[in-house]
Amino acid sequence: MGSLSFERVSKQYGQGARAVPVIAGLDAQIADGEFVVIVGPSGCGKSTLLRMVAGLEDITGGEIRIDGRVINGLEPAERDIAMVFQNYALYPHMTVFQNMSYGLRIAGLASDEIERRVGHAAQILEISELLARKPRELSGGQRQRVAMGRAIVRQPKVFLFDEPLSNLDARLRAQTRLEIRLLHAELRTTTLFVTHDQVEAMTLAERMIVMNAGAIEQIGTPESVYERPASLFVASFIGSPPMNLLRDWAALGAATVAATGASLRVALGAGVQENVVLGVRPEDAVIVDARPSGALWPFAVEVIEMLGAERLIHGRVGTESVIVRQEASRPAPRAGQQVSLHISPSKLHTFDARTGRRTDNAAP
Numbered sequence: 217m218g219s220l221s222f223e224r225v226s227k228q229y230g231q232g233a234r235a236v237p238v239i240a241g242l243d244a245q246i247a248d249g250e251f252v253v254i255v256g257p258s259g260c261g262k263s264t265l266l267r268m269v270a271g272l273e274d275i276t277g278g279e280i281r282i283d284g285r286v287i288n289g290l291e292p293a294e295r296d297i298a299m300v301f302q303n304y305a306l307y308p309h310m311t312v313f314q315n316m317s318y319g320l321r322i323a324g325l326a327s328d329e330i331e332r333r334v335g336h337a338a339q340i341l342e343i344s345e346l347l348a349r350k351p352r353e354l355s356g357g358q359r360q361r362v363a364m365g366r367a368i369v370r371q372p373k374v375f376l377f378d379e380p381l382s383n384l385d386a387r388l389r390a391q392t393r394l395e396i397r398l399l400h401a402e403l404r405t406t407t408l409f410v411t412h413d414q415v416e417a418m419t420l421a422e423r424m425i426v427m428n429a430g431a432i433e434q435i436g437t438p439e440s441v442y443e444r445p446a447s448l449f450v451a452s453f454i455g456s457p458p459m460n461l462l463r464d465w466a467a468l469g470a471a472t473v474a475a476t477g478a479s480l481r482v483a484l485g486a487g488v489q490e491n492v493v494l495g496v497r498p499e500d501a502v503i504v505d506a507r508p509s510g511a512l513w514p515f516a517v518e519v520i521e522m523l524g525a526e527r528l529i530h531g532r533v534g535t536e537s538v539i540v541r542q543e544a545s546r547p548a549p550r551a552g553q554q555v556s557l558h559i560s561p562s563k564l565h566t567f568d569a570r571t572g573r574r575t576d577n578a579a580p
């Protein structure tokens with residue numbers, strides 16, 4: 217059991233005139249066994265939030281509950297959580313076995329139970345052969361596993377991960393991502409995983425919480441966040457390359473106005489285009505010769521990047537920079553060429569330029 221809930225949680229560092237507000241009135245519910253990723257740019261308050269759950273920071277306002285019980289006043293050791301940090305913080309003079317078992321010995325567990333738990337965790341993490349080594353005799357990836365092993369043996373209600381993969385090289389990071397997924401499938405321990413890397417968030421999360429400047433922008437599955445970003449911030453943060461965002465209505469033309477007409481009218485009243493930002497994912501803009509129905513934009517090709525299976529075509533629609541993602545098997549345009557982009561009406565996103573919120577969704 218390990219559900220986790222945040223109710224109007226706020227945090228400020230410092231007091232009075234020197235107070236720094238970091239998190240303001242945050243609400244979220246995490247179900248028992250869920251794997252939730254908190255993603256947002258550096259400095260948005262992710263570590264602060266995790267450290268409040270862990271008991272390493274005071275909670276300025278609101279309540280955090282585990283299984284319905286308010287944990288605000290509990291000591292870290294009483295919270296039944298285990299945290300894995302970016303810098304694994306292993307004890308250098310201890311062996312892997314001692315590092316993994318240290319917390320259990322402090323907690324007074326019997327030595328045969330300690331042996332059993334460490335043995336099992338080492339087996340899951342495939343580090344059984346390393347138990348007698350010191351941290352300096354391990355690779356970065358192996359150290360990272362030991363740090364995870366130390367969390368697993370505690371059998372906590374909640375795992376907290378604070379950017380645990382950022383010290384690994386790209387290949388190892390991708391591999392460890394997979395292993396963390398498999399680990400969660402086996403243990404089903406409630407997990408809150410923090411990262412600034414949207415690819416990591418998309419690949420790991422059952423649900424993700426997108427944070428910006430101490431507030432939640434959107435909560436949802438990776439698919440729903442990608443397909444229906446709730447704000448301009450989410451639209452430009454999730455996805456690589458990011459969603460194209462345009463407001464040069466003179467270049468976009470009447471067909472675009474017609475295609476977006478419904479959501480424009482609903483949100484803003486007819487004809488107030490200046491207040492609308494239009495979004496389209498790079499893979500949803502298709503280069504065409506003919507004129508199918510839907511929005512058709514004039515696209516001036518500037519630079520083409522070949523990525524292997526696909527290519528990115530950089531250019532302009534009116535005054536706006538636009539990136540088109542195209543399968544490499546399709547015929548490529550040339551730099552300097554003028555072509556047309558077709559965007560199916562269902563692939564257009566609209567945002568209120570004043571509030572930054574999506575305009576066509578009642579509930580994102």
Ligand SMILES: Nc1ncnc2c1ncn2[C@@H]1O[C@H](COP(=O)(O)OP(=O)(O)O)[C@@H](O)[C@H]1O
Binds near residue numbers: 260
């Ligand atoms: N001990 C502290 N005292 C004052 N400000 C802090 C402290 N720790 C973090 N902050 C500030 O709080 C904000 C959020 O920091 P943090 O939670 O570390 O962000 P993230 O993990 O998302 O990068 C940042 O602006 C940071 O400068």
Ligand SMILES: [Mg+2]
Binds near residue numbers: 262263264
């Ligand atoms: Mg951080």
